Amino acid sequence: MKRFFIMLLIACSAITTASADPTATPQNKAESVIRSLEGIIAFYAEEGGQTLSVIKNPETGLVEASERIAPFTCEKEDLWSIPIGFRDDEPLSYQYMHLLPGNTELFTLKVVTNNGQKSKDVRIRTNSKQEMWFMCCKNPDNPQLRDVYAIVWEETKNNNVAGTVYMITSLRPDMYEKNMTGASLVSDNKNTFTIDGRVGYDLNDSLYVIYMADSAEELDNVADDAYVATMPVVNKRFSFSVQLDKPKVGRIRTVMPDGSLCKLWTNLDFVPGETYRITTHNGYYDEDRDYEQRVGRYSGHSLLNNLQRRGIDDQSVEVSGKVPEQFRTVASDPRLVWRNSLTAQQQAQLKLKAELVEMDIENIKAKYQMIGEIMGGFRSRDRIMLIFDQILQQNKELDKKYQDVIKLAKKLNCPVEEMPNLYKEILKFYTEQNKTLVDLYKDSITNGKSIRKLHEYVTKQTEKYIKEMENSLK
Secondary structure, three states: OHHHHHHHHHHHHHHHHHOOOOOOOOOOOOHHHHHHHHHHHHHHEOOOOOEEEEEEOOOOOOEEEEEEEEEEEEEHHHHOHHHHHHHHHHHHEEEEEEEOOOOOOOEEEEEEEHHHOEEEEEEEEOOOOOEEEEEEEEOOOOOOEEEEEEEEEEEOOOOEEEEEEEEEEEEOHHHEOOOOOOOOEOOOHHHEEEEEEEEOOOOOOOEEEEEEEOOHHHHHOOOOOOOOEEEEOEOOEEEEEEEOOOOEEEEEEEEOOOOOEEEEEEEEEEOOOOEEEEEEOOOOEEOOHHHHHHOOOOOOOOOOOHHHHOOOOOOOOOOOOOOOHHHOOHHHOHHHHHHHHOOHHHHHHHHHHHHHHHHHHHHHHHHHHHHHHHHHOOOOHHHHHHHHHHHHHHHHHHHHHHHHHHHHHHHOOOOOOOHHHHHHHHHHHHHHHHHHHHHHHOOOOOOOHHHHHHHHHHHHHHHHHHHHHHHHOO
């Protein structure tokens, strides 16, 4: 009953947040992550094992530093809300990590306090058996502070886990000199323009270049090799910051694997004191709508010209205004037009169904990993066969959720250009399972009736969704 209550509480909270009024003030706090972590602390934290410290400014009453560390034990299934919370709030973060067991990377957090005069290291991930979710966000009340949310755990016995929750607010180390003396700032937030970028699921870009100019005319005449900075992609993230004394115009362009520059690019207004959050996709991008309406292309103050604001990025546009097909970008992309046409409630429906799919996929992956661990330790054939049966049942449940997503997408008139991408993601997971199962056949302990039934189902599902994808293209 306790587990049902917390699951219901978090699920209802997530739906309420996702369905919020789009005209309301944009979320600036990692609310989903906080709810998930506080739920774990409330129900599963070890009594007497928690540490809590808070330092407040005596004049303003604002928090200057806080640290909450809570060891916990629970069943692995009780952590289901953690991936949802972190993925939901990931756009708010400027540092984000998810490390699975087996990854040898350890992680230590630098905590800076006392106006930059003190610092210490907090060990978060201490061994390769732990799974870790981690994110850093700007503190909504004080731009000199950062909020850190992290959770780590490792399996113990009977599908139980032991771990620790970390919720830490401290000074941002990047704003202080490396020697930490005098706490002198290295940047002025009022004059800093920042690009906070993510690479979408349908891209494997590894490098972007930045161009900058004082006017739209200068930007149109900028040479290919006149970029001012590069933005390497690390863990699907990229970023850029520059000090500006006035608004400028800029351009993001992809460097292709062969070193050439992509024929398409993205034009932006570079405004001091602002951050532009962008997600790149294959042939289009998710724009920062709030930014564009406040200070960008929809604000009435944009320095971009009409063609640049419309997303037309070819200098050889005909006088008639017709844009060559190979240079059409986000303004004419039917996928983005469709996404922007959805109401907040419709977007929340899609998001919730997609998260349910992701939960099932993560559970299935965890089961395969469990089989690998058994094969590397005490090789129990009966337990392996039981897990295969569980994976088969979870796949059947996953198929129902796949169909729910597809039906809703069609109901909402998803454009034909988008449907193949949906089917490709579905087929990708079946392909991964098929490869794993083929490898498992090679070991006598895993070869049996259960794995054959599972493999047969995965094969049939693959054929089923290939046919559905082909039909979606007709």
